[in-house]
Amino acid sequence: MLNWAPLPRRLRNFMTLLAAMPIALTLVESANAEALRARAATLVRDGLGLDGAECLYVEGSGRWLGRDGDAAQFDCSDFSHPYAHVIRSGKALTLSVGDARTRLDHRAFQTQVARLAANKCLQVRPLRAIDGDQEWLGVLMMIGERDALTALNDEPGMAAFEALLCRLWARLSREQGERHRTRALRDSLAKLNDGARRQTLADQLAEDLLGQSMAMHTLRRQVVRAAETNLAVLLQGETGTGKDRVARALHQLSARSKGPFMAINCAAIPEALLESELFGHSKGAFSGADQAQEGLISQADGGTLFLDEVGDMPLALQAKLLRVLESGRYRPLGASEERCADLRIVSATHQPLREHIRAQQFRADLYYRLGQFPLTLPPLAERRDDIAQLAQSFITDFCQREERVEMGITPAALRLLHGRDYPGNVRELKNLIDYACAMTAQGTDIDAYVLPGELDNDAPVNTTLPTSGGAYALPDSIDDLRQALRDVESDIIRQRLLHFGGNRAQTAESLGLPKRTLAHKCQLLELDTK
Known part of the structure; x- marks a missing residue:
């Protein structure tokens, strides 16, 4: 020494x-x-x-x-x-x-x-x-x-x-x-080349994401690709297109399928409570916080967190969510130390986020971080060929839920459904089918006359028909008199059939028509049951 x-x-x-x-x-x-x-x-x-x-x-x-x-x-x-x-x-x-x-x-x-x-x-x-x-x-x-x-x-x-x-x-x-993330990304990209396996998974998805249109085939293939990566997914599309079902499909196909799937609608929770719901809080963090509570980020650790209507998230929370996406770290309300969470975020919105960014209502950096793998869901107007399959599936669900005898749907009713507009997309179609099932008698199929008419969003139309006598409210402008008369006649017969529960004999008698004449008119007006 x-x-x-x-x-x-x-x-x-x-x-x-x-x-x-x-x-x-x-x-x-x-x-x-x-x-x-x-x-x-x-x-x-x-x-x-x-x-x-x-x-x-x-x-x-x-x-x-x-x-x-x-x-x-x-x-x-x-x-x-x-x-x-x-x-x-x-x-x-x-x-x-x-x-x-x-x-x-x-x-x-x-x-x-x-x-x-x-x-x-x-x-x-x-x-x-x-x-x-x-x-x-x-x-x-x-x-x-x-x-x-x-x-x-x-x-x-x-x-x-x-x-x-x-x-x-x-x-x-x-x-x-960093090496782990690089290796995970490399493995994810390698999986993208496994075409046969992906096609098998896409075919399996057809049981949950119904439809044989080209738009749905494309969507299912994209869902499989997204599920095999660790990228954040942003689902965009009109309301009622099934973004929640796609989010669950992404989770079930991913490597996190055995982990939890947690979901929250950012537009349905008041701003003051949304942060606590997401990040959790410690005891005494605010008035009424009598005990500590884990947030959805903590509960989704090891799994998937689905943020529906993320476009409605307040700007202050957007910054905190961005930190979770970038580092996996977050701090509960009132906590003195940060925590870590390993989760995948799938978000959805029907709002135009790019316009929100220009209006400084949504962070651009969060938009690009959420949209590492963007998916756009097609509206029902772009997949009308799927209406028949969707309608039958909704009928089956209704009968099982309400313990009703299995029923079908007539070609006339399907033609009517096929020609409608659907601003509410698949959700609107499901509501129509549920209503039609409820209005259809046991042991019979859904017919066209039980389907409610479309409403004009610009000017409400009075579709109430008098049971005897009285004037029918016509549109202000008529370009085709024959078609207008045909529409009025169709509405009158449909409403009268609905009034008598589909009984054609009573309907014909109330309208002063022979039963054979009524049957012929039902066929011409596509109200037939054949």
Whole structure:
């Protein structure tokens, strides 16, 4: 051992620094965070002559402490082991092995100290990144004599060692995370080339996303492609096109299918409550917060979070959501520390987000982050060939739900449905079918006369027909008299059939027509049941 005491102070400090260089080089040469932790523990144990040393790490969610090469985990909120005390307080803790055995009853911790002498001491020191978000990295646990461990509290060399360890640990963790994301993206792109398997999955999707039109074939193939990546998906399209069903299909086909699927409608929850619903809150965070509550982001950890009507999210929350997308980190309301969540976000909107961006009502950076994989759902007007299949599916659902005998639908009714406009898209069609099923007698098929007429959005039309006598309200302008008379006659017969529950004999008698004449008119006006 060299005696540097006679040397000037600056030179003595420099010589001390040179002596520490091999330690620093040993740490710097670590290939990954696990190797770094092992080398650091060995250097501390051998350099200080301790009985043992070990680095424990905080895993990705921030909830657990793990040990390299051991399946045991320590809950950071469980104070039956000393690591939780250190993580919560941010201060080193020193206690004797004897006290640890009698005061702390955590099973995994007791196994860890079972073979130690009772007169030895434990010291647990917090390890936290010193820059950026100052996230928790883990703890350093050392075993030795009390005097030796206590002396480390005021030792500048120990503080410098920990600072170097934390800086290298944080850097290696970031590099490992980047390599993991790169590898995941590469694997995702490789899956895109598996055409046969994707087609099989797309065919399976046809059971949930109904329709044999080209628009639906294209949509199902895009859903399969999106599900095989880790990209955020933005669903756009008119209201009633089935964005919620597509979101669930994305989750079920993804690698996260065994995880939770959580959904929230951003337009249906008041702005004051939306942040708490998403991020959660701690006890006492605001008036009425009598207990802590996990938000949907936490509940969706390991799975998928579906944000419906994301275009209605307030600007303040948009910034916080962007941070979750970029780093996976968030802070519950009233909490002092951040948490991590591993989840995929699928969002949906019928609003023109680009116009909202120009009006400064939606963040452009969030739009591009949400829309890594954009999907546009086709309106029903672009897939009219699917109306018959959709109608029969809705009829079957109604009969099962209402415990009715299975019914069908007449060609005349299908022709009427095919010619309608659907501003509400598939949802509007379903409501029409449910109404028609309810108005159809047991044992008969849905006929055209039970389907309600279309409403003019510009000027409400009085479709109420008199049961006897009276004038019929005609449109203000008529370009084709024959067609106008045909429409009036069709409406009168349809309403009268509806009034008599489809009984043609009573309908013919009420209109002063022979039954044969009524049947002929029903055929001409496409009100026939054949």
